[in-house]
Amino acid sequence: MLVLVDLDDTLCNTWEAGRYSVLRLVPYLLRRRKFRAFFYILTARYRELEQLRDLHTLDFDKLVERVMRKVYAKVDRGELEEITELVDRVFFSNLRLYPDALPFLEGVRGLGARLVLITDSSTKWQRKKLEYLGIKDHFDALIISGETGHSKLEPHNFRLARHLFPDEEIYMVGDRDDTDMRGGKEIGATTILVQRGYFRGRLARHADYVVKDLLEALEVIRREHEKRA
Numbered sequence: 001m002l003v004l005v006d007l008d009d010t011l012c013n014t015w016e017a018g019r020y021s022v023l024r025l026v027p028y029l030l031r032r033r034k035f036r037a038f039f040y041i042l043t044a045r046y047r048e049l050e051q052l053r054d055l056h057t058l059d060f061d062k063l064v065e066r067v068m069r070k071v072y073a074k075v076d077r078g079e080l081e082e083i084t085e086l087v088d089r090v091f092f093s094n095l096r097l098y099p100d101a102l103p104f105l106e107g108v109r110g111l112g113a114r115l116v117l118i119t120d121s122s123t124k125w126q127r128k129k130l131e132y133l134g135i136k137d138h139f140d141a142l143i144i145s146g147e148t149g150h151s152k153l154e155p156h157n158f159r160l161a162r163h164l165f166p167d168e169e170i171y172m173v174g175d176r177d178d179t180d181m182r183g184g185k186e187i188g189a190t191t192i193l194v195q196r197g198y199f200r201g202r203l204a205r206h207a208d209y210v211v212k213d214l215l216e217a218l219e220v221i222r223r224e225h226e227k228r229a
């Protein structure tokens, strides 16, 4: 039995912590008369970033730089560093595991499953989150898009997980339908969508189950596992 789990907005409150960062960024931008960047945030133009494949593997500072370069023809190095530092600091001071994350990880382990984290974004940023949240040792393997060079919009990382731990019984737990759920389906996993964070409320096209939290997800896995026994 193999359980694949996503990190951002599944195990921890990435979107919420990111929102705090952006809120803190607003007065900074206004003070420096960066009105175009302010409107970029205000009008939620960042949604256009969702489908950029290479963005899923970029480092955090590169991500900030990419956004600023979309808005401004010329970007000041010092200003860029200040913004990155501010966003990073506020982000990590607000980043938390969801209360059901540890019971879920321990529960899955208790069922005798192999546990693999499968997550987008850069190596440095994702490893810093894992370090900060203290959950790295719960996993048999970490598959990070920044390390494999493939985002979860492609099947590569899911196939890699199955290749590392070949198993007939696979579950994929995550919050995003067009990456976590679709990728899970690519390798024949039972897919469980946890509805929370940035993507909550989106259509679930590739999910076998839609649940409200990780305790429900654990129940689904337990039930399915018993059925197969």
Ligand SMILES: [Mg+2]
Pocket: 006, 007, 008, 009, 010, 174, 175, 176
């Ligand atoms: Mg996620």
